[in-house]
Amino acid sequence: MSQRETVLGKIRRGLASAKTAEARRDAVAQRLGQHPANTVPARGHVGQQARLDLFAKMAGKVSATVERVASASDLPETVAEYLRARNLPSDLRMGADRRLADLPWEKVPQLEVKHGPSDGRDHVGLSHAFGGAAETGTLFLLSGPDNPTTLNFLPDHHVVVVRASDIVGDYETLWNRLREHSGDDVLPRTVNLITGPSRSADIEQTLLLGAHGPRALHILIVEDA
Amino acid sequence: MSPENTEHTTASKPRVGLFATCLVDLFRPQVGFAAIKLIEASGCCVEVPENQTCCGQPAYNSGDRSDAAAIAKQVIAIFEDYDYVVVPSGSCAAMIARHYPELFDDAYWARRAMALSAKTYELTAFLYDVMGVRDVEAAFAGNVTYHDACSGLRELNVRDQPRELLKTVDGLAFTELKDADVCCGFGGTFCVKYPEISNAIVTKKTAAIAGSEADTLVAGDLGCLMNMAGKLQREGKHVHARHVAEVLAGMADSPAIGEAE
Amino acid sequence: MSAPFLSQAFKENAVDALANVELQRALGHVERGFIQKRQKAVDALPEFDALRHEARAIKDHTLSHLDLYLEAFEGKARQAGAEVHWAETAADAREAVLSICRRVGAKTVTKGKSMISEEIGLNAFLEKSEIKPIETDLGEYIIQLRGEPPSHIIAPAVHVNRDQVEADFRRVHTHLDPKRDLADPVSLLSEARATLRDMFLAADVGITGANFLVAETGSSVIVTNEGNGDLTQILPRVHIVLASIEKVVPTLEDVSTLLRVLARSATGQELSVYTTFSTGRRRPGDEDGPEETHVILLDNGRSEMLANEFREMLRCIRCGACMNHCPIYHAIGGHAYGATYVGPMGAVLAPGLFGLENTANLPNASTFCGRCESVCPVEIPLPKLMRHWREREYERHLKPAAERNGLRIWAFLARRPKLYRLATRIGLKALHPFGRRRGRFSSLPLAGGWTGHRDMPAPAKTSFIDQWKARS
Numbered sequence: 001m002s003q004r005e006t007v008l009g010k011i012r013r014g015l016a017s018a019k020t021a022e023a024r025r026d027a028v029a030q031r032l033g034q035h036p037a038n039t040v041p042a043r044g045h046v047g048q049q050a051r052l053d054l055f056a057k058m059a060g061k062v063s064a065t066v067e068r069v070a071s072a073s074d075l076p077e078t079v080a081e082y083l084r085a086r087n088l089p090s091d092l093r094m095g096a097d098r099r100l101a102d103l104p105w106e107k108v109p110q111l112e113v114k115h116g117p118s119d120g121r122d123h124v125g126l127s128h129a130f131g132g133a134a135e136t137g138t139l140f141l142l143s144g145p146d147n148p149t150t151l152n153f154l155p156d157h158h159v160v161v162v163r164a165s166d167i168v169g170d171y172e173t174l175w176n177r178l179r180e181h182s183g184d185d186v187l188p189r190t191v192n193l194i195t196g197p198s199r200s201a202d203i204e205q206t207l208l209l210g211a212h213g214p215r216a217l218h219i220l221i222v223e224d225a
Numbered sequence: 226m227s228p229e230n231t232e233h234t235t236a237s238k239p240r241v242g243l244f245a246t247c248l249v250d251l252f253r254p255q256v257g258f259a260a261i262k263l264i265e266a267s268g269c270c271v272e273v274p275e276n277q278t279c280c281g282q283p284a285y286n287s288g289d290r291s292d293a294a295a296i297a298k299q300v301i302a303i304f305e306d307y308d309y310v311v312v313p314s315g316s317c318a319a320m321i322a323r324h325y326p327e328l329f330d331d332a333y334w335a336r337r338a339m340a341l342s343a344k345t346y347e348l349t350a351f352l353y354d355v356m357g358v359r360d361v362e363a364a365f366a367g368n369v370t371y372h373d374a375c376s377g378l379r380e381l382n383v384r385d386q387p388r389e390l391l392k393t394v395d396g397l398a399f400t401e402l403k404d405a406d407v408c409c410g411f412g413g414t415f416c417v418k419y420p421e422i423s424n425a426i427v428t429k430k431t432a433a434i435a436g437s438e439a440d441t442l443v444a445g446d447l448g449c450l451m452n453m454a455g456k457l458q459r460e461g462k463h464v465h466a467r468h469v470a471e472v473l474a475g476m477a478d479s480p481a482i483g484e485a486e
Numbered sequence: 487m488s489a490p491f492l493s494q495a496f497k498e499n500a501v502d503a504l505a506n507v508e509l510q511r512a513l514g515h516v517e518r519g520f521i522q523k524r525q526k527a528v529d530a531l532p533e534f535d536a537l538r539h540e541a542r543a544i545k546d547h548t549l550s551h552l553d554l555y556l557e558a559f560e561g562k563a564r565q566a567g568a569e570v571h572w573a574e575t576a577a578d579a580r581e582a583v584l585s586i587c588r589r590v591g592a593k594t595v596t597k598g599k600s601m602i603s604e605e606i607g608l609n610a611f612l613e614k615s616e617i618k619p620i621e622t623d624l625g626e627y628i629i630q631l632r633g634e635p636p637s638h639i640i641a642p643a644v645h646v647n648r649d650q651v652e653a654d655f656r657r658v659h660t661h662l663d664p665k666r667d668l669a670d671p672v673s674l675l676s677e678a679r680a681t682l683r684d685m686f687l688a689a690d691v692g693i694t695g696a697n698f699l700v701a702e703t704g705s706s707v708i709v710t711n712e713g714n715g716d717l718t719q720i721l722p723r724v725h726i727v728l729a730s731i732e733k734v735v736p737t738l739e740d741v742s743t744l745l746r747v748l749a750r751s752a753t754g755q756e757l758s759v760y761t762t763f764s765t766g767r768r769r770p771g772d773e774d775g776p777e778e779t780h781v782i783l784l785d786n787g788r789s790e791m792l793a794n795e796f797r798e799m800l801r802c803i804r805c806g807a808c809m810n811h812c813p814i815y816h817a818i819g820g821h822a823y824g825a826t827y828v829g830p831m832g833a834v835l836a837p838g839l840f841g842l843e844n845t846a847n848l849p850n851a852s853t854f855c856g857r858c859e860s861v862c863p864v865e866i867p868l869p870k871l872m873r874h875w876r877e878r879e880y881e882r883h884l885k886p887a888a889e890r891n892g893l894r895i896w897a898f899l900a901r902r903p904k905l906y907r908l909a910t911r912i913g914l915k916a917l918h919p920f921g922r923r924r925g926r927f928s929s930l931p932l933a934g935g936w937t938g939h940r941d942m943p944a945p946a947k948t949s950f951i952d953q954w955k956a957r958s
Contacts, residue, residue, distance in 0.1 A: 004572040007785045011553045014793030028554040035737035038540045117774040136756040149720045150774045175738040186566045189775045193761035198713040202625035203671045205519040213713025254950035276903035284897045288876030292897035375855035408813045412853025417935030424939035425817040455940030483926035483943035
């Protein structure tokens with residue numbers, strides 16, 4: 001603990017705050033406990049349809065593709081069609097998320113559905129997002145057996161299902177929903193905010209898609225859920 | 226508009242102290258006379274305290290805080306009784322208006338510095354923002370482009386005022402300069418401490434100037450103008466450089482900066 | 487590895503950089519790309535200025551309670567199964583990394599982009615200890631192949647052109663067909679992706695930096711576009727986060743505000759592709775993710791900056807906007823600075839971390855044009871802080887004697903109006919006859935710094951003040 005005490009001691013001496021120790025502790029406890037919101041961009045503060053449109057527009061701007069699906073039961077066929085249209089092998093991998101597992105996959109018997117984390121040999125990963133933030137077209141994904149994080153990064157194609165009702169205006173709304181979801185627990189090991197497919201501009205500032213992560217991000221918005 | 230006019234001032238006219246700046250004093254006196262003409266025409270009486278020297282910027286920006294503070298005290302004492310202090314330079318005006326208050330720890334001088342700061346203006350900002358001047362009586366036959374000197378632009382928000390006033394000069398055609406808000410590479414002592422870097426920066430600037438349609442380059446700071454004019458001349462580019470005050474005052478008939486009589 | 491780049495040789499480095507044709511070609515991309523993209527993103531968000539003010543306030547608040555927020559972060563991170571290490575110096579941080587690597591028997595380490603890793607010279611240290619560090623950010627990978635330090639804090643290989651990358655890949659990737667076509671940037675990217683994919687899967691330890699630490703949740707946050715930082719942390723058994731102490735912010739709301747200004751200021755994106763919140767280690771039931779997570783909190787001079795006039799520099803969120811808008815950086819690039827941190831932010835930070843006596847040129851090499859401050863997302867008054875370093879340099883008599891004496895003479899005269907008037911009168915009288923004919927000088931004794939590159943307008947015959955007095 002000696003390094004710890006040395007560094008903290010230097011910080012405390014450096015601050016030499018005029019406030020009392022108690023006032024400082026209170027200020028910090030209050031901020032952490034109440035986590036007040038700062039300015040939230042107004043662009044997300046619109047009605048549900050406009051919010052979905054904004055989400056789709058922003059995601060599209062960063063080269064994600066967005067498809068609206070009327071009913072969750074249509075998802076297996078929609079996913080199969082995505083693979084067919086891109087000449088991809090007829091298999092995909094997903095986690096244990098009930099919202100995906102309970103879908104009528106028997107409708108597409110030619111499609112092989114594998115389960116569990118990816119080892120890098122999968123072409124397509126299928127995930128269910130916790131939610132989406134319309135302000136930037138950003139998906140929030142939580143790690144865990146339901147949606148293993150490797151699926152977000154190793155397959156070439158990442159297909160993400162998100163419920164229309166989980167698409168909100170801004171990040172703050174999703175953080176609050178996540179707080180409710182996790183209760184007093186800490187966050188899941190990994191929360192991925194994903195805005196478009198992987199890219200790099202490290203060579204002459206030329207934007208190229210598919211650097212290390214997926215070359216394509218396809219978002220399926222389910223309207224009935 | 227001769228200096229004699231100052232004798233006929235009325236009590237209602239604001240009293241302006243002109244801080245000419247050392248570069249105008251030594252290199253380009255007509256800028257001082259042009260400034261006086263413009264300020265008087267805006268409805269003020271102008272005085273030029275003769276014991277003024279330098280604003281202290283070279284010392285301040287070189288880390289010599291105590292000399293800078295000593296010079297600042299002198300400027301404060303000379304100018305604090307005027308209603309306004311007007312400076313035909315964004316960087317010297319910003320030195321007084323923005324940096325003098327930072328120089329003093331003691332409350333007495335800090336207060337005096339703040340008071341001076343509050344009434345110190347760059348010339349075109351004073352004319353436009355304080356005196357409400359919306360057009361000038363001047364003529365200039367030429368195509369003019371304008372460089373935003375950094376301190377005036379970013380420390381004092383001098384941007385639209387000189388452009389608006391220039392556009393009211395008879396016969397003057399105005400062309401926006403590409404990257405007008407990018408530094409010319411002068412930077413006071415910077416240009417002689419790091420001459421190669423300064424040269425690379427001013428070379429981009431003169432390329433932009435030559436690439437515009439303009440035959441005359443105008444700016445509000447003589448240091449930047451001397452840098453750009455000197456480079457244009459070294460490169461054999463035929464663009465004349467003038468201080469904005471000369472053009473606005475209709476006093477642009479003398480040789481341009483760095484040109485022969 | 488970074489031996490040839492020393493801040494003390496800044497002037498020579500700058501002259502070399504100006505003569506380097508490849509570098510000058512590459513620098514064109516900075517000047518054109520970043521500035522327009524940032525402006526577009528700023529224009530698209532009406533709240534941007536309000537967010538900047540808040541971002542600044544968040545960092546100021548956090549810094550003034552830094553001890554408490556670090557303790558809160560530490561508690562939460564431990565609760566989530568992370569081990570938190572404190573490091574007072576660069577050497578302490580290196581040792582902490584090494585001891586973790588040794589304990590788990592690591593042979594190869596993949597790395598996400600981390601400026602702290604550069605600051606503490608981690609790669610060279612690991613190599614000496616026979617552990618192979620592999621940079622996975624494409625730009626970092628390129629410069630690692632070239633044996634160079636980064637020249638920009640967010641675009642480390644911005645000084646390299648495509649054909650140079652091609653040559654480096656051909657030189658290093660000898661297992662591939664020498665006749666393969668690499669003319670297209672896409673082919674270069676695919677080759678790097680395939681090469682690095684195997685390394686990600688084989689690595690024993692993954693090391694990333696942290697853009698932020700969140701006290702409320704004990705999370706570390708990284709921001710990338712490639713996804714390399716994620717593969718670095720979810721595939722190996724052990725994840726090490728290298729973070730300096732000023733990275734902590736209070737809450738998820740606060741980090742959201744900072745994220746909104748970070749990417750827009752950096753690359754002009756509304757948000758980077760991957761913003762990843764990592765909290766502790768793999769949870770029971772998880773089928774992927776690191777089994778061990780370590781967070782190393784590095785001080786390395788920052789607690790001293792907290793106490794002095796440079797505290798505001800600790801607001802920096804490493805977006806790179808200051809260098810993207812800096813005319814000096816545009817002219818010479820990053821390597822000439824000879825420090826881990828370059829451009830305006832480097833000119834303030836480097837003296838604090840590496841000593842003013844080694845880096846005194848950096849805060850001097852600025853025209854104070856103020857463009858850096860005008861685009862800084864946390865409103866750091868960079869010119870003012872550079873000036874403070876100049877003040878310390880002046881106080882410590884680190885300035886060259888000629889410069890110091892010249893300034894003192896000018897200040898001496900400026901404080902004595904009568905003497906000033908007399909001296910300048912003599913000066914004008916002496917100079918005017920020589921400059922009168924052409925109106926300017928092409929060369930002038932003692933003014934070679936000026937007349938080496940440009941003409942010098944001739945001074946007036948009689949000063950303005952004397953002319954004015956004569957008229958009135």
